[in-house]
Amino acid sequence: MTARSTTAAVDGAAAGGPLVELDNVSKYYGNIRALEGVSLEVHAGGISCVLGDNGAGKSTLIKIVAGLHRHDAGDLLIDGVRTVLASPRDALDRGIATVYQDLAVVPLMPVWRNFFLGSEPTRGSGPFRRLDVALMRETTRAALLRMGIDLRDVDQPIGTLSGGERQCVAIARAVHFGAKVLVLDEPTAALGVKQSGVVLKYVAAARDAGLGVVLITHNPHHAFLVGDRFTLLKRGIMSGSHTKDSITLDELTREMAGGSELAELSHELERAMGDTS
């Protein structure tokens, strides 16, 4: 890893505790209970995975960490300090960068404008302060190339990229600006096998660089490949919390699907297979 990218992590680790911690957090949308009593720790150089079915509350969880929603009960601690995030900008300023499931990009804008949106570098001063377009273009290209995405043209509207390419642009952007914590909401959901591998490799590299990562996924295989801690959500409630050495992939998969339900499912599937052959 480059010396530059590890300095941020050393700062975070110096404090010792988790970079971000959720303690008994709850969130209600009107009368809908989206989350209830969920706890989570994110450590520097660690990947905390959040697993759960559709509607389990995974996206809600990270929207709290990202400053998009405020939690209704419990505590959010950043570097050990109780915090209520005022806005996504606030979270960004504290070093929490998020890649959203419904990718936060503006389809009609060129890739390079999207890459720097909200954090545009400028040159000159006073009335002559202007975007540093050359730097923006070049940085975008270089950052994407480092991720293995060799873009044809950073001037094309981001809406014309493939889903995987768009995901990688969003991750590359988050890593480029994210000082300490990277939050990813189902980064591999829409991707092919190879692209998923690239994204996971990139996530692991971010961890090795000392970032704390929150990885949200449906896929226990992906989670087990890279994760250190696993938090399982079921209908808004935390149904399990494990570290890597206390659980195997099989156990994780079974617990996610709900043990007996899975046994039943495999039984049914076996029978179906038997019928067709």
Add this chain to the structure above:
Amino acid sequence: MTMAAPPVDDRPDGPRGSGGDERLLRVSPLRTLLGRPELGAVVGAIAVFLFFSVFADSFLRASSLGTVLYAASTIGIMAVPVALLMIGGEFDLSAGVMVTGSALVSSMFSYQTTANVWVGVGVSLLVTLAFGAFNGVMLTRTWLPSFIITLGTFLMLTGLNLGLTKLISGTVSTKTIADMEGFPSARKLFASQLTLGDVELKVTILWWAALVALATWILLRTRFGNWIFAVGGNAEAARAVGVPVARTRIGLYMGVAFCAWVSGQHLLFSFDVVQSGEGVGNELIYIIAAVIGGCLITGGYGSAIGSAVGAFIFGMTSKGIVYAEWNPDWFKFFLGAMLLLATLLNAWVRRRAEATR
């Protein structure tokens, strides 16, 4: 802040790293042109120009150019901020009467306080900006559509213009302020004209050109410009990456207000008296100019130069009909047909441009 990304695939910048890419077919200049938002408007402008060159004898005279440009500039000055606002995804239906309101404030404040007209001009700037800020703040606080909010301020301003003028002046128009101190210098700034050869150019044309240049600079080369496109293209995404969405919108409405002030001062200092009922309906003409110029009505796409071309089409059509000695009643028909044709052309061009990427 700019942390190096952890290298996953650290390919050295090979020969094709420096710009060439075998998948990227060479983009012909024509294709680049097709991707510009104002292309439809330029084609339309050429067509209108040729049309009136043939059917209106005096259209091609040098003196006509000054007249056409003047008509275009009075619309163009307002079409610029309205286009920016539309790129930002919003409308302002109060823009037309705001121009009149701004002129009324200058005139009546100067007359009533019998001070220097420049005091009235300054007060008018503050009042007009406050109206713009009101539109913007209402929009960002209430989350109501801008169509409704500015329809409300449009009606309120229309009433205020008429009601207050009658209350203060006793009639529907303001009193003359031509004999007051500062009038000549203010007139020079807002309503003078210069002669180039045998072409008479009004100073509004300079204002217009300056505003188009400034808006283009803002749109393409500043952070604020980046935010305008983002807020109009996907406000949620913009907010999520830290763009100050509310401030951007308020800024856009204040931009409209500023240009309404410029327009209003021109109105006042070229005619000396202001009719309080004027301006109704102009807001639609500004929007038409912006749309003809290639602004996407749903936001996120467009240009300031396009709005200028739209305004120029407006100027050519309104004066061309006079030069052709037709009944001016036909003007609205032409404008409507132009709007439809230009939007169709824009939509077609954009589809072609996107399909061929």
